[in-house]
Amino acid sequence: MSRLLTPNAGPASLPRRIVQQGRYETITMLRNGEQLILAIVLPLMALVGLVVTPLLDGLGPSRVDTATPGILALCAMSTAFTGQGIATGFDRRYGVLRFLSTTPLGRGGLIAGKILAVLVVLFLQVLVVGAVAGFLGWQPRPEAWLPGLGLLVLGAAAFTALGLLVAGTVRPEATLAITNLLWILLGALGGIVVPADRLPEALQGIVHFLPSGALGQGLRDAFLLGTIALPAVLILLLWTVLAGAAAIRWFKWN
Template identity: 40%
Template sequence: MSGVFAPAPGRAPRRTVVASQIRMELTLTARRGEAVVLAMGVPLLVLLGAGLTEATNVPGDDRLAFVVPGVLALTVMSTAFTGQAITTGYERSYGVLKRLGASPLTRSGLLFAKTAAVLGLIVVQLITLAAVGLAVGWRPHAGAILPALGVTVLATAAYSGLALLMASRLRPEATTGAATLIYVLMLAAGGIMFAAPDLGTFGWFVLPLAAHAEALRATLSYGASVPTAIWLSLGAWAVVFVTAAARTFRWE
């Protein structure tokens, strides 16, 4: 009989559930305007301060060629790791994740949604910072964008995996302290705004921020290929921490 209401209860397709969570993550991020400003503000100050003044010692004659790619890498870490770890830690503490765990959203779906939302935010941030770099005189190689994007996706996955792993295992206060400490140490030792000791290939495996920054310099500033060791380093970080987060992530 036409016109009769016939409900069809059932679980929504996984892609629909994950897409809905991605939209929610982006909406919540947009509401935390102060966090977005902070994530953009620090890298922007580093770019302008170290790129346009002699405040720091950088190798070579082209300061912007060294500083701008480093700042782009720093932005990825700031958003995908520090911001992600702190936000997720408090969501777990407030019981938000526990409620999501009772929904059709799976653990892997939540991790994917959070990483995808962070990646979307990072794209906006990188475009903005690259535009500022262009405005002040940075001249990147447009033909090297694809490998630069590749290493950036790997770095985002690695940082997001580590952030979610920490947020699900530590108290939010401990997560905040550990994430901030790691961020500061990476900034100090990663050669972002000043020349750091050259640790060679070993340094790329220990300091993913340094590996990412060097990859962006090689591609965007100098039009060279990404060293194989950097691909291996960022790939290893991504596989290890994404896998660890997927296996051990706790809702509460």
């Protein structure tokens, strides 16, 4: 009788479980005031600051055209590295990761849900930043969107892997300190917002090999020149593979 009354009863499929976990992770991130400041408010403040100052003069057709790709790259780092790293670190501290990893969702489904949440939030960031930049006069090349979005996804993968590596190997308090400190350092001196040409000479030869520098320069090439920077793609792929392998090897679920 119960089978007749509930013909669709049974465990949800793995894709559905991943979508539900991703939905939960997304809502959690969007409801967190600190996350919103990091993901939306600070990048928008940086965008306005770069537009009203002469720091990027001479690097593109206009200040906003030069600044916006770097701000989009900063959004990817904010959400995938700092935001996801902090959230995962404290989930690990309170036993949430260990509990969810033993459910039908599994460890792979949990990670897939986190990646899905990062992509959804990043999409919202692109909409918000793109709208504000458009209001300020940003006019990206139409053909730049496909390689630009592809680079953003690749950059998000690299920074997610790095965030999970930090969150899974050190204490949550250390994760909070490390991710915030690196966000500041990479944002200011890592080539993600300010091109390497405007950084001190001692850093110019280094930042191109950082995920921040590769993503920032790759997006500037895409949106300003309409080209795909293959070195940036290879560097981001290398960081994704290395950080992902290290996270798989050393991540501790409790």
